[in-house]
Amino acid sequence: MNVADAIGRALAAAGVRQVFGVIGSGNFHLTNAMVAGGARFVAARHEGGAATMADAYARMSGSVAALSVHQGCGLTNAMTGIAEAAKSRTPMVVVAAEVTEPRSNFYVDQEALARSVGAVPVRITSAETAVAEALGAVATAVRERRTVLLNVPLSVQALETAAPAVAPPPSKDPVVPDAAEVTKLTDLLRHAERPVFVAGRGSRGYRQVLESLAERSGALLATSAVAHGLFQGNPWSLGISGGFASPRTAELIRAADLIVGWGCALNMWTTRHGALIGPDTTVVQVDDDATALGVHREIQLGVTGDVGLTATMVLDAFGEQRVGYRTAELGSVRWRDVAFDDESTGDRIDPRTLSLVLDDLLPAERVIAVDSGNFMGYPSVCLSVPDENGLCFTQAFQSVGLGLATAIGAALAQPDRLPVAVLGDGGALMSAAELDTVRRLGLPMLVVVYNDDAYGAEVHHFGPGGHPLDTVTFPPTDIAAIGRGYGFEAVTVRTAKDLAAVGGWLNGPRSAPMLVDAKVVADHLSWWLEEAFRGH
Missing domain, CATH: 3.40.50.1220 (TPP-binding domain)
Known part of the structure; x- marks a missing residue:
């Protein structure tokens, strides 16, 4: 068989059972070979979303996942998601087609790109060594918990090679302490x-x-x-x-x-x-x-x-049991038990109120993904989770726009739980193309947008200093209408009563995903971001 086919089948046999990506000419045969080997492929609408889906899937499934991208621009589109995965030490293999001729318009130094964000670059160097090098990439991802970029030159993909021998997937042995x-x-x-x-x-x-x-x-x-x-x-x-x-x-x-x-x-x-x-x-x-x-x-x-x-x-x-710190009265260690003044108005809902009402509505078996931004602390602490597989938190790079793709990857890894994507309006609009992926996959997902019509972190960081905020504030956007355009059920929420529509959706067949465009009060810097800015 040719090298592309052998590599794809070898990756699937080595434990790569879930692949995300965007298909171009350079990764078409590689991806089809992984599918032929037994892997499932999910087509994203953007490589950046595909990278984060793979990252989230690996985190929440405990298995290695793959991202498949076209040479050059396909890889550069995915780099933010790859950086997040690399910084988080996510076991993931990025299968990227590659051109090695500098005069090609697709040429970039893909090895340097990988190194620049902390990923491990590996290149297929010949037909004879292709399978061993691909298996080595999976072993590095699993045993060292690394994100590996597997560059597969176009010039090698079509060469003939032997079919891959069946080998057991790599495993990581526990490190014995001194x-x-x-x-x-x-x-x-x-x-x-x-x-x-x-x-x-x-x-x-x-x-x-x-x-x-x-x-x-x-x-x-x-x-x-x-x-x-x-x-x-x-x-x-x-x-x-x-x-x-x-x-x-x-x-x-x-x-x-x-x-x-x-x-x-x-x-x-x-x-x-x-x-x-x-x-x-x-x-x-x-x-x-x-x-x-x-x-x-x-x-x-x-x-x-x-x-x-x-x-x-x-x-x-x-030896024998000690009392230690367990004489302490814990008191109100949960945020939902901390009293606050509800600042909801007729037009906007307090993000704390929004979060607590949602927590009461949602079923216990849930998997939550939270995007980055001023809003993110409220759902992170107010929405309870059943266990350590209940929150997928892709924040090592602190990039806005990863939350929706995170929720898709987490949903596929935890299919028995209600997936909940919690986004700011900036992240929602940045990643809106992946609403199509949610609908296409038939995921019964709840997408909640904390919409303050701004990049709230920057508003609260620079506003007190009297700086102009025209660059970080925006006219109102009807994100509910955008959701309907992608086939979602949708509701605009301004008061707690408006969340009754979410209860109705939860009690129904959930045949379409649901989007909540929550117009939130935006008067204050969130407490967690205030702490972060103080640390600077």
């Missing part, structure tokens, strides 16, 4: 009076052992935003640590004498630029990647090891 580091962590937990666990993405799937160790050591439990929901329902859960933390959660974390980050970067968002770490707090970080330890924050102990394995070893060595 016994001495485990002992140090165990001793710190034994002597801590107010320990707090902050679980990150590397803790997903390890709820049981982390809760058992927290109970034994008397630790309170918190998560980063990307692991939100991991401890849902636990009476000692504080919710999200960092900019999204409630005032009481922030107070309790700040008073900890020991913070253990489990598979958590402890970056500026999770620690509020370090403000949540007390001056005398001991900080420990557990991660299976040694290069991640202490990158964002000074730590007193770094443990290189798999989170589940490390926690199990500490639990086995710990």
Whole structure:
């Protein structure tokens, strides 16, 4: 068979079962070969959307996903989504056709593009080595949790090669921690009076052992935003640590004498630029990647090891149970329990009110994707999720416009849950083409747009300084009408009563997706963004 066919079939056999992309002449045969090998292909309307769909699918399914793009412009269109995936260490393979002749109008230095955003470039160099190089790309994605750009030159694709031999998909072996580091962590937990666990993405799937160790050591439990929901329902859960933390959660974390980050970067968002770490707090970080330890924050102990394995070893060595921090009265650690003055008017709804009413309406089994912007904190903390697979948070690059594509990828990875895309008006209009993808796939998705007719973050950042805001404010747009044009049911929401239409849709057949154009009050900078700007 030819190289394109052999590579596509090899990728599918190696575990790439879900592919997103936009088809052009250069990736046509590669994509069809993946489909012939058993992979499912989803056509997006833009490569940027396809990249984020693949990223979200990999995050929420726990499997490697692929993006298929045309040479040159297909890849450049996808670069923001690829950057988000690379920064998040998402196991993903970008299959890109490539021209190697600099005089071609499609030529760009695709290897340099990959390196510039932190992806790993791999090139198919010959017909004889094509299959092995493609399988190596999948192995790197899985074992090193990397986003890999697999460049497939047009000049090689049509050459003949042997059919790929069947090989088992690659797997990642857990990293065994050093016994001495485990002992140090165990001793710190034994002597801590107010320990707090902050679980990150590397803790997903390890709820049981982390809760058992927290109970034994008397630790309170918190998560980063990307692991939100991991401890849902636990009476000692504080919710999200960092900019999204409630005032009481922030107070309790700040008073900890020991913070253990489990598979958590402890970056500026999770620690509020370090403000949540007390001056005398001991900080420990557990991660299976040694290069991640202490990158964002000074730590007193770094443990290189798999989170589940490390926690199990500490639990086995710990000894008798301690009370620790579990004498504290948690109080109102949930944002929905924090009182606020509803500032809704007849024309616009308070985003907090909007979020809380939606939370009460939506079924418990939900998967939520949130775009970036001034609005994003409200749904992130007010919309509850059933577990760590309930929120897909593509915010490592903090790009506006990824939320809708994120919801599509998450919906396909979690098909038994109601998918909810929560967007600002800027992100919704930026990604509106993917409304067609939602309708075409028949996804029963709820799309909620927090519409303030502006780029709200910039309005609130620069407005107080008296700067002109003409470049970041816009005339009103009827986004509900846009949704109807794509085949959605749609409603404009100005008051809480208008959300009855959402209840009607939820109780109906959901034969078409639903879009909510919520005209939100836009008078204030959100609390989480205020914290972020203060950190600057």
